[in-house]
Amino acid sequence: MAVLTTPVTVPRTVLLKVWEREGLGEPPPVLGADDVYVPLTVQRDYDQACMQVLAGLGLAEGETLTREFRVALRVIAAPSRELYCWSGNGRRFSMSTAGGEAVAMQVQGDLVVLVGFDERHLMRDFVAELPQYRPARGPALHVTRAEFEQRDEARESIAVGGQDAMTQLARLMKAEREDSHQVYVGAMNGDRYQRSKPFTVYDLRDHGRVVTFTDGRGDIHCLPGTTDNLASSFAATWQAMR
Numbered sequence: 001m002a003v004l005t006t007p008v009t010v011p012r013t014v015l016l017k018v019w020e021r022e023g024l025g026e027p028p029p030v031l032g033a034d035d036v037y038v039p040l041t042v043q044r045d046y047d048q049a050c051m052q053v054l055a056g057l058g059l060a061e062g063e064t065l066t067r068e069f070r071v072a073l074r075v076i077a078a079p080s081r082e083l084y085c086w087s088g089n090g091r092r093f094s095m096s097t098a099g100g101e102a103v104a105m106q107v108q109g110d111l112v113v114l115v116g117f118d119e120r121h122l123m124r125d126f127v128a129e130l131p132q133y134r135p136a137r138g139p140a141l142h143v144t145r146a147e148f149e150q151r152d153e154a155r156e157s158i159a160v161g162g163q164d165a166m167t168q169l170a171r172l173m174k175a176e177r178e179d180s181h182q183v184y185v186g187a188m189n190g191d192r193y194q195r196s197k198p199f200t201v202y203d204l205r206d207h208g209r210v211v212t213f214t215d216g217r218g219d220i221h222c223l224p225g226t227t228d229n230l231a232s233s234f235a236a237t238w239q240a241m242r
Contacts, residue, residue, distance in 0.1 A: 003072040003101050007115040008057055015112050017050045018065065024077040029184075030084050030092035030107050072114060075103045082186040083126045083234060088179045095126045104129075123231045130181060130201065136208035136224040141165045141172075145218035169222050172202075172210060179203040185237040196237045201225055216240070 016034035019027055027033060038046045054060035059069040075098045084094035092107040095117070102119035105112060106129075117125055147166050180203065185196040199213045202225075209225030211233060223229045 003068045003075065003103060004114055004116040007113050008059060010057065010059070010112050010114065011053065012107065012110045012112050014050045014053050017047065018054065019073065019077075021047065022065070022070070022073060024073060028076055028084070028094060028096075028105070030086070030094045030105065031112065032107075071101060072103045072116065075099070075101050076105060078188075079186060080188045081122065081238060083122070083183060084186070085126075085130070085181050085183045087131070087181045088177075093129055095122055095129075097122055123235060126234075127227050127230050130230075131179065131203070133179075133203045133209045133225070135226040135229075136172075136204065136210045138168070138172075138207070138224065140224070140229075141169050141220075141222040143169055143220045143222075145220070148220055169220065172204065172207060172222060175202075175204045175207055177202055178205050183234070185234050185241075187238050187241045189241050194241045196241075199233060201230070 012031065013034065016027055016031065019031075020034070051060050051063055054065065054069070055062070059066055065073075076094070076096050078098060079096035080098045082094060082096040084092070086092050090108070093105060095104045096102065097119040100119065102117050102122060104115050104117050104125070143166050150166075181201040183199040183201060185199075187194055197214055199211055201209060201211045203209050210222050211225045211230055212220065212222045213233065214220050223233065
């Protein structure tokens with residue numbers, strides 16, 4: 001592994017500026033857009049100030065980014081595989097791999113932490129970044145799109161203690177949440193980047209963690225949020241993208 005063997009913390013605005021300077025295209029979703037307005041009259045001074053910040057972090061020498069930092073940025077900009085997540089508490093993070101390199105990125109407010117990791121552990125490390133929470137103990141629930149479109153009947157069934165999959169799913173979706181996490185899977189398919197529909201991980205106070213998602217037919221699945229269920233669901237999505 002040749003990139004960022006130790007974590008570095010970069011101001012988000014500085015990272016967005018160097019992203020633009022390097023011509024890397026749209027910033028990654030977890031990084032967001034640059035909302036800092038810099039007048040043209042001070043643009044050069046602002047650019048130099050950003051490079052000085054990077055130089056102070058050991059990520060640039062004068063006006064030139066270090067090789068390790070440049071490689072890390074390109075892994076994030078053009079990943080062969082990636083996972084990224086938004087949590088309800090405002091935490092955002094991603095893990096990306098490309099060309100045998102792998103980079104993790106965490107965003108908290110205006111600070112971004114970048115570090116390399118072993119690409120062989122992409123799935124394990126990503127799932128481990130989710131806050132620890134006990135998995136739900138109920139069965140896996142599978143509801144067809146047609147059943148979901150008739151969910152008004154499920155609401156009536158809840159009131160009388162119904163136990164069919166639609167009723168159980170509706171009950172879980174009404175349960176009190178302590179946190180939620182929206183996860184996307186991304187991968188290159190040939191020369192085209194593909195992104196999955198969202199997986200939503202709910203941490204339910206009285207039930208535990210579940211993961212919900214829809215498949216290509218629009219059917220809905222809700223599984224106990226175990227490490228194995230999370231990893232296998234994300235991996236199956238990568239397989240489907242091939």
